[in-house]
Amino acid sequence: MGKSIVITSGKGGVGKTTTTANIGMALAILGRSVVLIDADIGLRNLDVVMGLENRIVYDLVDVVEDRCRLDQALIKDKRYRNLMLLPAAQTRDKTAVNQEQITKLVEGLRDEFDYVLIDSPAGIEQGFKNAIAGAQEAVIVTTPEVSAVRDADRIIGMLEAEGLNDPTVIINRIRKDMVKRGDMMDIDDMIEILAIGLLGIVPDDEDIIVSTNKGEPIVLNNKSRTGEAFRNIARRIEGEDIPLNNNGRGKIVQKIKRMIGIS
Amino acid sequence: MANKEIEIKGTLDKLRVHPPPDVTLSELKAFFSRKFNSSGFFQGVKCKLDIIDNGWDVREKDEIRETIKGNNELIEIRFIRPEDEIAPKDIPKMKKAPEIIKRSFRSGQRVAVLGDLIVIGDINPGAEVVAGGDIIVFGKVVGGLVHAGVEGNEEASIFALELAPTQMRIGKILGRAPDDRSRRGIGPEVARVKNGRIIIENYLARGEGRR
Incomplete structure (x- = not known):
């Protein structure tokens, strides 16, 4: 049985979809079979970020409503054959599916894939509840902003209420220069508030905008440091002990290691 | 059942x-x-x-x-x-007048008609335009799904002043936008099925456009 992981955040625009695409692609590069589910019904984006929009014939709602078989709706990635996408419907809304249907779908996919990654919509309403139904683990994406961290904290509480304990966090769009000047929340501050394991740190990078617009996740670029950050996250998900590269701020690294229990 | x-x-x-x-x-x-x-x-x-x-x-x-x-x-x-x-x-062999819709379609918006459809407006990425017959767009199709002859009519055609949908279907035949290059700024085009594939032609260069 594979593992199901939901990628969520509460706040919109922090990079859930980009993170899902990149982690999924990185796991596929490592040779794992991966399926990405876009649970953002009515506002689908994952297909665009993956560069697979023009291949969509059936979607998640078609599967749930029995208009097609699951394998008809799964889109094979054009670069890695072991990576699939189940797109969301665009002309429907969150009420088109319910939690039982998603749970059943995810359970079925876990039989066939090593990883089932679910891209959650922003918010805490039904779309979020659908996305976390069927997930065994949760990864929270946040940015170094007070509002994003506040929302992440709210989400951690809601995940606990749904029985999803011990989520991990990815801190996205960190700018080391600003942190150094004291103009940006640093990782210590954020982890102190959230008090959960740190899965990875992703730098702010304008190449991400180019890569999402082109539909080519940045992990495909071997030279990119941001791609490296996502590849490291994938390896940590695989259970490898990859140190968090945080500009030699040893104290923090130690503290984080202690937190996620690897030292 | x-x-x-x-x-x-x-x-x-x-x-x-x-x-x-x-x-x-x-x-x-x-x-x-x-x-x-x-x-x-x-x-x-x-x-x-x-x-x-x-x-x-x-x-x-x-x-x-x-x-x-x-x-x-x-x-x-x-x-x-x-x-x-x-x-x-x-039933007399008379074609029903096409449905005329004067508006643009944005992401997530959908229209479906039984017969022919004329849209006076643009079709944006994420929109869906579906018709039992032909689809004529007096505007730009810059993305989205355009599906003519939805009940299986492969004689149907799709016309637009700029025809660059994400995906196009005529009857059961499917065509998708190229992954790499953009098809913008080409001018009026018409798509129809030839030998089991969707072919897009420059409307003005077809001859019949000038007649």
């Missing part, structure tokens, strides 16, 4: 349903909710529906009406007696 032969036929300007004499009320209701639910082809379609009356009582007719209206309230329902039915050969 075994599907007894219930047929929906499109005539000039309406749909007609012929329930077989042995169909039960619950089978008929299940059929209608399947056909007219918010996700099927008839989603948001406005049309008239004639149901050949098998001799149901008033209460049963109300139940049938509610089932359909509950799924699509735009459908006008009429029960007609079998003797009022026009034999298909009597």
Whole structure:
């Protein structure tokens, strides 16, 4: 049985979809079979970020409503054959599916894939509840902003209420220069508030905008440091002990290691 | 559930349903909710529906009406007696006037019509435009899904002042936008099926455009 992981955040625009695409692609590069589910019904984006929009014939709602078989709706990635996408419907809304249907779908996919990654919509309403139904683990994406961290904290509480304990966090769009000047929340501050394991740190990078617009996740670029950050996250998900590269701020690294229990 | 032969036929300007004499009320209701639910082809379609009356009582007719209206309230329902039915050969070979819609379609918006469709406006990425016949867009198709001849008519064509949808379908044939290069700024084009594939041609260079 594979593992199901939901990628969520509460706040919109922090990079859930980009993170899902990149982690999924990185796991596929490592040779794992991966399926990405876009649970953002009515506002689908994952297909665009993956560069697979023009291949969509059936979607998640078609599967749930029995208009097609699951394998008809799964889109094979054009670069890695072991990576699939189940797109969301665009002309429907969150009420088109319910939690039982998603749970059943995810359970079925876990039989066939090593990883089932679910891209959650922003918010805490039904779309979020659908996305976390069927997930065994949760990864929270946040940015170094007070509002994003506040929302992440709210989400951690809601995940606990749904029985999803011990989520991990990815801190996205960190700018080391600003942190150094004291103009940006640093990782210590954020982890102190959230008090959960740190899965990875992703730098702010304008190449991400180019890569999402082109539909080519940045992990495909071997030279990119941001791609490296996502590849490291994938390896940590695989259970490898990859140190968090945080500009030699040893104290923090130690503290984080202690937190996620690897030292 | 075994599907007894219930047929929906499109005539000039309406749909007609012929329930077989042995169909039960619950089978008929299940059929209608399947056909007219918010996700099927008839989603948001406005049309008239004639149901050949098998001799149901008033209460049963109300139940049938509610089932359909509950799924699509735009459908006008009429029960007609079998003797009022026009034999298909009597229907004159006349094409229904195309539906004209003056608006643009944004992401997530959808329109579906039974016959030909003229859109005066643009089609944006994420929108869906579906028609039983031809689709003519006096505007730019810069993305989205354009599906002509949805019931399997491969004679249907798609015209637009700029034709660059994310995906195009005619009948059951599918064509998708190229992964790499953009098809913008080419000018009026028409798409139709030739030898089992969708071919896009420059409308002005076709000759018939100049005639």
